[in-house]
Structures are given as structure tokens and as C-alpha cells.
Amino acid sequence: MDIEKYIVDIKAKFPEIKNTKVVNTKRLMIYISKTSLLKVAEYIFKDLGYRYIIVTAMDSKEGFEIIYHFSDDSSGWIINLNVLLPRDEPEIESLTPVVYGVEWIEREIMDLLGIKFLNHPKPERFLFSEDWPEGEFPLRRDYKEEKNNG
Amino acid sequence: MGKRTIVPLGPYHPLLEEPEFFKLYCDGEIVKEMVWETGYNHRGIEKICQSKTFEQVFYVVERICGICSTSHPFAYANAVESIPGVKIPLRAKYIRSILGELERIHSHLLWVGLAGHFLGYNTVFMWAWKYREPVLDMFEIITGNRNSYAMFTIGGVRRDVSPEQATQLLNVLENVKIKTDLLVGAVMDDPVLHSRLKGVGILTAEDIHDFGAVGPTARASGVDIDIRRDDPYAAYDLVDWKVITAQGGDVFAKAEVRLLEMYESIKIIKQCLEALKETEAGDIKAKVKDIPAGIGIGRAEAPRGEVFHFVKSDGGNSPVRHKIRAPSFTCIPTFRRSCVGGTISDAAIATAAVDPCYCCTERMAQVYDYTTGKKIMSAAELIKLSQDSMKKLKAKLKV
Numbered sequence: 001m002d003i004e005k006y007i008v009d010i011k012a013k014f015p016e017i018k019n020t021k022v023v024n025t026k027r028l029m030i031y032i033s034k035t036s037l038l039k040v041a042e043y044i045f046k047d048l049g050y051r052y053i054i055v056t057a058m059d060s061k062e063g064f065e066i067i068y069h070f071s072d073d074s075s076g077w078i079i080n081l082n083v084l085l086p087r088d089e090p091e092i093e094s095l096t097p098v099v100y101g102v103e104w105i106e107r108e109i110m111d112l113l114g115i116k117f118l119n120h121p122k123p124e125r126f127l128f129s130e131d132w133p134e135g136e137f138p139l140r141r142d143y144k145e146e147k148n149n150g
Numbered sequence: 151m152g153k154r155t156i157v158p159l160g161p162y163h164p165l166l167e168e169p170e171f172f173k174l175y176c177d178g179e180i181v182k183e184m185v186w187e188t189g190y191n192h193r194g195i196e197k198i199c200q201s202k203t204f205e206q207v208f209y210v211v212e213r214i215c216g217i218c219s220t221s222h223p224f225a226y227a228n229a230v231e232s233i234p235g236v237k238i239p240l241r242a243k244y245i246r247s248i249l250g251e252l253e254r255i256h257s258h259l260l261w262v263g264l265a266g267h268f269l270g271y272n273t274v275f276m277w278a279w280k281y282r283e284p285v286l287d288m289f290e291i292i293t294g295n296r297n298s299y300a301m302f303t304i305g306g307v308r309r310d311v312s313p314e315q316a317t318q319l320l321n322v323l324e325n326v327k328i329k330t331d332l333l334v335g336a337v338m339d340d341p342v343l344h345s346r347l348k349g350v351g352i353l354t355a356e357d358i359h360d361f362g363a364v365g366p367t368a369r370a371s372g373v374d375i376d377i378r379r380d381d382p383y384a385a386y387d388l389v390d391w392k393v394i395t396a397q398g399g400d401v402f403a404k405a406e407v408r409l410l411e412m413y414e415s416i417k418i419i420k421q422c423l424e425a426l427k428e429t430e431a432g433d434i435k436a437k438v439k440d441i442p443a444g445i446g447i448g449r450a451e452a453p454r455g456e457v458f459h460f461v462k463s464d465g466g467n468s469p470v471r472h473k474i475r476a477p478s479f480t481c482i483p484t485f486r487r488s489c490v491g492g493t494i495s496d497a498a499i500a501t502a503a504v505d506p507c508y509c510c511t512e513r514m515a516q517v518y519d520y521t522t523g524k525k526i527m528s529a530a531e532l533i534k535l536s537q538d539s540m541k542k543l544k545a546k547l548k549v
């Protein structure tokens with residue numbers, strides 16, 4: 001895959017793409033805002049036919065970072081869509097209507113990081129039992145381990 | 151719509167080897183809807199990894215799953231080594247590939263056995279598990295353990311394979327090949343298995359794309375993907391082998407893919423053992439000083455499909471975020487397409503056909519009281535409990 005051309009093409013198609021970055025070998029990060037996520041993801045998943053791998057969410061210094069990983073199996077490249085959410089408003093549109101497979105991982109992220117996925121078909125707990133305390137998210141930086149682990 | 155009966159399977163059920171909960175909504179014998187509940191095995195491994203050093207994480211991820219205890223360290227090594235761009239020695243590459251393929255053989259044999267067991271064909275179960283033993287013995291000879299091998303380290307492997315071990319391994323492989331012929335014959339030529347498995351639990355290429363399913367599950371539906379070829383790592387681009395695919399997408403096709411893949415694994419191991427002779431003994435580890443800040447994404451083809459590890463480093467001693475995606479996470483949900491519309495008896499084998507691994511899916515053991523948040527038992531107390539009960543049992547049986 002000619003990555004330089006690919007980056008120019010995708011930037012021309014979606015002018016809202018903020019930035020792109022090649023990390024290591026065959027890994028491309030595309031930084032987008034949450035409003036353009038569905039459009040870009042639909043293009044990558046449906047039009048280009050890339051395979052959905054998984055979604056990583058993390059609590060970083062700047063806010064909540066959500067990375068959608070897609071794989072182009074013909075070239076071995078991994079295309080990552082990187083969305084940054086502000087800490088005081090951890091909400092994003094659910095990707096389930098576009099990529100059917102993300103339903104579970106979005107529920108897992110809801111459990112572990114407390115990020116809300118709007119219009120999710122089944123916004124229920126995934127890993128945790130129903131009696132896990134509300135508002136306790138183990139992968140957040142301010143999570144107090146002692147509090148829940150005794 | 152007629153009245154629906156719920157058939158609950160699990161969370162603890164004699165048929166299931168791990169705790170999971172299936173709810174089958176049935177109309178007569180036909181499954182109309184299926185719901186899966188999980189979380190019984192959640193161990194918080196991603197969280198644990200953040201408190202370990204880069205080197206220690208190997209031994210944590212190795213314990214995600216007893217069957218894939220090479221694949222997870224493999225993908226993690228690929229991820230971490232990509233951050234500073236480590237070039238690992240050729241010999242380590244070959245040894246890594248040997249381990250990966252040995253794992254594929256023993257995992258596929260395990261699956262063939264279990265599939266036979268689910269179908270009530272217990273002869274296949276006993277054969278497959280019997281022939282799996284020499285492979286595990288081989289692991290013990292090379293690594294010192296039947297599983298959780300502790301072979302991987304940043305920059306290479308921790309133990310070398312001696313020429314004597316290589317000869318032993320070749321003998322075992324010859325034997326495995328004979329037995330695989332036998333198993334392939336028993337499965338592929340059996341008219342009963344043909345009529346039981348063909349057309350059951352069909353997944354189309356479109357279903358595979360929707361769920362992001364990987365590995366033999368995808369390849370059995372004609373989707374030609376394999377990380378070993380598409381994004382080559384270790385020694386897979388240095389040896390000659392081919393990706394096995396099948397059409398049909400039913401349970402039989404998945405069995406076919408797994409059985410034929412064992413031959414390719416044997417082929418890869420033989421070439422790697424041959425190549426080991428040309429590399430210098432003992433040159434198995436590159437020196438790595440520290441891991442700079444950055445992002446590393448590593449993949450490896452486990453017996454069940456692509457294992458994905460995402461590691462973020464801030465230049466410190468341990469990962470700030472470590473995301474793990476096991477193949478079962480995207481393969482298990484395919485039951486929505488493969489089981490719904492079929493009969494209850496087909497649901498069992500269609501679910502088993504993706505070779506589900508629940509501990510991989512949840513990756514997260516300590517016992518807590520959720521209501522009070524108090525720790526009921528620590529790890530040391532659990533071990534003591536186990537030792538005490540063993541003592542009681544011994545006293546009772548007078549041994």
C-alpha cells in the first residue's frame with residue numbers, strides 16, 4: 001500500500017481529518033473529531049472493506065482517548081481512528097449501526113471507563129455484575145483500588 | 151409468534167468447560183433467539199498489566215489462557231518490540247515460530263477431540279487427546295513446562311533449542327503426522343460426520359466481515375486472511391507454507407481447515423528446525439535497553455485467529471495502557487447468525503465450532519464481596535484453602 005497517497009486521498013475525501021501519523025511499521029493513526037467518526041468509519045469499513053479489529057479506550061492526560069482499529073489484510077496495515085473526548089463529557093455516538101461487531105466492546109468500555117455510547121442497542125453491563133457500585137470505573141486514573149479491593 | 155421456551159445453559163454446566171451463560175429462546179426445537187452473558191471469569195488482566203514492568207507482563211499475558219500461552223506473549227512481544235524497533239536474532243525468530251506452530255497443533259487436536267465429544271463421537275475425542283500428549287511432552291522438553299512456557303522475552307527467547315531436542319522433536323512430528331492422517335481419515339471420510347456437520351451453523355463471508363471474525367472461523371467461509379502471511383512476523387516469511395481455506399462456512403468446513411492446518415504447522419516446524427542448524431547456537435536475544443514513549447501494536451495468529459495487543463508506553467517502566475483482543479472476542483458473537491434458526495442440538499456444535507475461549511474473552515482472580523466491597527479471600531488464603539482441603543482428602547482416603 002502506498003501510504004503517502006492513501007493519506008492524501010483520505011484527507012481530500014474528509015477535510016475534517018485533523019492530523020495523521022505513521023507509528024512504527026504499517027500502523028497509521030488518523031485523528032478525527034467525534035462528529036465525523038461515523039462517516040469516516042463507514043468509508044473505511046464498508047467502502048474500503050477493511051476488517052474491524054477492536055476498539056481501545058484509555059484515560060490519557062488530555063482526556064478519554066478512543067481508538068478504533070481496522071485492518072487492511074491485503075497489505076498488513078492497521079488503520080486507527082483516534083477520537084479524543086473531553087473528560088467532563090465522555091459521550092460518543094455508538095458505532096454499532098455501521099460496524100455490527102463493536103456492540104460488545106462498547107459495552108465493555110462503558111463498564112471499565114464509564115464512557116457513554118449514544119444510541120447503543122443494548123446499553124447494559126457486560127463484564128460486571130449488576131451489584132457493582134455505580135460510578136466506579138477501574139480503568140480511570142482516579143479509580144481508588146483500595147476502595148473496592150478492601 | 152408461538153410461545154417461547156427458554157433453555158438455560160450455564161453458568162455452571164457439565165457440558166461447558168468454562169463458566170458462561172447461554173439463554174436459548176426456543177419455539178419447539180428451533181432456536182429463535184440466543185443471549186449470551188459473560189463476566190464470570192473477569193480477572194482484570196489489562197489493569198494488572200499496567201502495574202507490572204514490560205518484562206513481567208509476559209508472565210501475566212501467558213496466563214490469560216492455558217491453551218494460547220504462546221500466542222499472547224507472541225503478540226505482546228511484537229507490540230513492545232515495535233516501539234524501539236528491536237531487531238531480534240534470526241535464531242530467536244525460528245524458535246518463536248516453532249513454539250507458535252507446536253501450539254497450533256496441540257490446540258487443533260484439542261478442538262477436534264472436543265468437537266467429537268460434543269457430537270457424541272467419543273472415539274475421536276479419546277484419539278485426539280491421546281495424540282496431543284506427545285506434543286505437550288515436547289513442549290516440556292523444550293521449555294520445561296506443558297503450558298505457560300515462559301519462553302518469550304523482549305528481544306528474543308529465553309531458552310535455546312539444542313540439536314538433541316531438535317532430533318527428538320522431529321521424531322515426535324513424524325508420529326504426529328501419522329496420527330493426523332488417521333484423524334483426517336476418520337473425520338473426512340465418515341459419512342455420519344458428513345451428514346451431521348454439513349450445512350450446520352453456516353457463516354457467510356459477509357457475516358464474518360460484520361463481526362470481524364478471524365482465524366479458522368473466517369477461513370472456513372472462504373475469507374482468505376492469516377496474520378502470519380498478511381503482516382508477517384517471526385520466521386513466517388522465511389519458510390514455505392500456505393494458508394488453508396475452505397468454502398461452505400459450516401462446521402464441517404471449520405473442521406477441515408483445522409485438520410489441514412496441522413500439516414502446514416508440521417511443515418513449518420520442520421523447515422525451522424532445519425534452519426536452526428545454520429544459525430549460531432546461543433544467539434537468541436537482542437539487547438534492549440529501555441522502551442521509549444510511544445505506541446506499539448502487535449499481532450499474532452493464534453490457533454483461534456488473530457491476537458491483538460496494543461501497548462502504550464510513556465517512557466517509564468510499565469505500560470500505561472495495555473489492550474488485549476483475543477480472537478474469541480469477535481468469533482463468539484457469530485452465534486447470532488450461526489445458531490439462530492437451527493435446532494437446539496445444532497446450537498451446541500455451531501457454538502463450539504469457533505473454538506470459543508471464554509477466559510481469553512474476559513481476561514480478567516480474587517474473591518470479593520461486591521456489596522460491601524470487602525476482600526473475602528486473598529490469593530494466599532485461596533492457596534491455603536486448597537492445601538487444607540487436599541490434606542483433609544488425603545486423611546479421609548488414608549493416603
